[in-house]
Amino acid sequence: MDEFLDKKYQQTNQNNFEDYLVYTGVNYLGRKIALTLKPVQSLHRNNDGTYTFRITSSYFNWEIVFTPGIEFEETKPDGSKVRAKFLMNDNIMTHIQVDENGIQSKHVIEFYPDKNIVTTTATGLEKVVTRHYTLVS
Template identity: 40%
Template sequence: MDKFLDKKYKLVRSVNYEQLLTEIGVNVLSRKLAKTLTSTTQLVKKNDDRYALITSTILNIMSKYLEFTPNEEFEERTMSGRKVMNIVKFEDNKMIHKQEDEKPLIIERRFFENEMVSIITYGDIICTCWCESYRHENLDELLQEMNLPGWLRWISKKLNITTQLVKKDKDYYQLRTTALYTTTREFKLDVEEEILTADGGKQRRRKVKNSFHIEGNKLIEKQIGEKSLIIVREYFDDELIVTATMGSTVCRSWFKPVQTK
């Protein structure tokens, strides 16, 4: 499992997740939060025989820290608040976690280079979750170059963003969705417009000239101001690669198509 240590995997899709939470006995509010918030999972090694599985969300109350020694039983609280005995085993690229309760809960996490698949079995319910390897390069450096305050940089790194490009007649719409907000941005190709940057707080925002144009499978956005920003969105059938350049800082982000149920 060593080659998968410290990698961050972000939840992108799940099947039967709410049914599983209902069956386990999780209350309605917690179920709604669990469905809305995107989690990031990371397996780390504490020492020679101790490991920790860290599940993070933007809300600490929904985050989880599980420390264990493989093949040794330990006590843990379930999502519904009960204390039960647990055991975790490693088999090749699999982490198998069993909770002994009235109905045993089995979580099999299969780790891959760019993906983690979790298969959760509880009674007759089988829930499958797909997580993509968290892939950003130089995101914090770019956010600092953009003069975003620390709190906004922290939120930006925690939030999972879903982006969608829509065309209606001659206009285009760029939709950005997170657990906290949804924004819709309308633009025309090859037309320069004046916009306010998103630097966090009205006193920080700057007016810049903004334009979009298309080259092949690339949507290129240019913000021309005191600090110019160029964002190249490169679309493929199974991936979106976003390259943002400001000064000497180059940030790259990778997105996969998602379908949430």
């Protein structure tokens, strides 16, 4: 994963993302805002061994500090809270979230030298969500 640290990837397109937002209860305004943004993702390893995953955009900035494999309470950009865990293996970072209703979302982020691809699934959602990001720096 080291070769992907401190690089920035900007979203270029997405597929079925609105369906996921509806399914997870994001309100209409929140969905419309989320669909117009082209967020930038970055991953940083901190001196204490934790990682910081950042998503920035013109509308909001969101940051998660985590230790791989350790569950924690996460506040999502819409303000809702979930139990979360990150797993890391080679070029893949998996972000697992479980909401108060027991719905599990899994975001598999595959890092490549010039891009990353996020594939999202959720318990009971019959669609697979994909978001593509391109390296910007």
